[in-house]
Amino acid sequence: MQDQQSQVEWRGRDVPVSTRFDDPYFSLEDGLAETAHVFLHGNGLPGRLRSGFHVAELGFGTGLNLLATLDLWRRSGQVGTLRFTSFEAFALPAPDMIRAQAAFPALSGIATELAPFWRAGATRIALPDLEFTLIEGDARDTLPGWGGMADAWYLDGFSPAKNPELWQPALMQEVARHTAPGGTAATYTAAGFVRRGLQSAGFDVTRAKGHGRKRHMTTAKKPVEGQVAQ
Template sequence: MPARPTELSPVPQHQTLEWHEGDMPYSAEFGDHFYCREDGRLECQHVFLGGNVVIARWQDSTDFTIGELGFGTGLNFCETWRQWKREGRDGQRLHFISFERFPMQATDIARALSRWPEINEERAALCALWPEQPTADVCLDFGDGVQLRVVIGPADARLGSMAEVFDAWYLDGFSPVRNPDLWSQDLMQSVFDRTRPGGTFATYAAAGFVRRNLQAAGFAVERRKGYGAKREMLSGTKPSA
């Protein structure tokens, strides 16, 4: 198993990628694929869009803010944006703020997302504006009220100082076993603190320590049926009072 980057070891600016099954990106640093091998786009629909019930919730919202831990290939953003456009939201705004310590290069994002023709339009728009080698936060405005901000660097060092309040969270870091820092109690507390009352999270992860950290932060957590080979996933809500 490749060693997980730590503060005591050199941290690459970009991940070392391997490509499995054609266009399936694999992180050599974390020893993990970027999404499930069955179908990452359908997993996004089931886990993140479904687990947060975002399509129903953003119906009456003028501004809806989604936070994400682990931007990766941008798949979750592109699929969320596709669903947003299908609803025809005139005058409404979608803010998608993602945290990514190891941003991918534009050519790699394009390759990874090319396996889904359903998001060709979103992939092309993202890659046209994405810096070839990001070294600082990426802020993109796609028009029609859709804005993307990718915060580059360790999430635990950036989230606590942010002013934004989030309606929903996509917790999509690498496997908790291989990347425990992105599932720590301190970070889950920061996620909870920056979530508006009644806001939600969803994640493919169902590890016991992840569930306990989310509960300790204050979320009401429930187990749900996972996608594909995953037996369970987690979702939850920040109590309104």
């Protein structure tokens, strides 16, 4: 992983907070429950999973979303391979990532399985049921040249108020351009400019019930050919 890495301070023993953005990497209350509600259920998973299903993500952070998705894949009895691509500008050092993942005992088996890859600085992981790629750099620069098409997007940058670059309309246009017809996106934020950016990009956008103390979140779906975004 690249040398330009984010600095982290720890809130309590388990919650990493970015000193660059002054924002926690996951919910202070229950990061795994938030991931399940926002990104997994928000994208209709596991019901849509199939071999070759491709998840893409803005903001890799601690890797929690990857672990939770692979755990869901395995628990729901999928066959074949999950594809997962994450875009991250400021990769966490492996020790911080591993420490953060240790806060979730339910994922300890997968965390232990993947830890050697993080320690080795891997940006690609190939397992019998996983093809993972970490694309480092500013997503505004790296996403336009990406050749992939996602079936589901996890929009998980830091708060739009603190990290507005990862939520700009032009980037949402690129997200839409790299979404398969009928594909979806989900995010914890219900900020109006984010929802409008997704809608302008061609998604059908819904303000849904948020997790915990967050009243609302956002889900989006790209219409299939012949349909018109609402």
